[in-house]
Amino acid sequence: MKFSSFKEKFLVFSMNITDSKNLVKVNQILPIMQEYFGNSMNLARIKFMAFILYALCLVQTVSLHKLAFAMPTLVERDSNLHHIQRFFSNCSLTLDMVARLIFLLLPVKDGLVMSMDRTNWNFGEFNINIFTLDVTYKGIAFSFLFSLLDKQGNSNWEKRKVILE
Numbered sequence: 001m002k003f004s005s006f007k008e009k010f011l012v013f014s015m016n017i018t019d020s021k022n023l024v025k026v027n028q029i030l031p032i033m034q035e036y037f038g039n040s041m042n043l044a045r046i047k048f049m050a051f052i053l054y055a056l057c058l059v060q061t062v063s064l065h066k067l068a069f070a071m072p073t074l075v076e077r078d079s080n081l082h083h084i085q086r087f088f089s090n091c092s093l094t095l096d097m098v099a100r101l102i103f104l105l106l107p108v109k110d111g112l113v114m115s116m117d118r119t120n121w122n123f124g125e126f127n128i129n130i131f132t133l134d135v136t137y138k139g140i141a142f143s144f145l146f147s148l149l150d151k152q153g154n155s156n157w158e159k160r161k162v163i164l165e
Helices: 006-015 020-037 043-059 064-070 077-090 095-105 157-164
Strands: 113-123 126-137 140-149
Touching: 020 043, 020 095, 043 064, 043 077, 064 077, 095 140, 113 140
Parallel strands: none
Antiparallel strands: 113 126, 126 140
C-alpha cells in the first residue's frame, strides 16, 4: 500500500482493524513479555509475539491467515502471514516457556481449574491422538502440556499419571 500523505495513512490506519485501543492492548502485555523473554529473545520478536497473542485472543483460532488479518499492524495481510511463518520457523519456543508464560499472563494465580483433554485426528492413514493438560480461566482452557499417545482412543489412568508426573 502506498500513501501520498500522513492524513491518508492515518485514515487507513484508523479504518482498519488497527486503532489506538488495539495498540493499547498490545502495549499492556509487552512489558510482561519483555520481562519474561528479555534475556532469550530480541525486542522485535517479543513485540511480534505480543501482536500474535493479541490476534489469537481476537480471532480465537490458530489459522495463520486469520491471525495475519487480525494483527494490529499497518502492513498488508500477506506480509503479516509471511512474518508469522518466518517467526515460527526461526524462533524456538519450548513447551516450558509457553506454559510459564500462560501462568504469568493469567490475572489470578489461585482458584484455577486444571483440566485434561484428549483429541484424536486422522491425517491420511495416520492416527494423531493427543492428551493435553490445561488450565481453565473464565471458561477458556489454555493447553500448556501435551503428549502424543501411541494408540487410538482414551488413555488409561496409568498413562495419564505418567504424563502428569
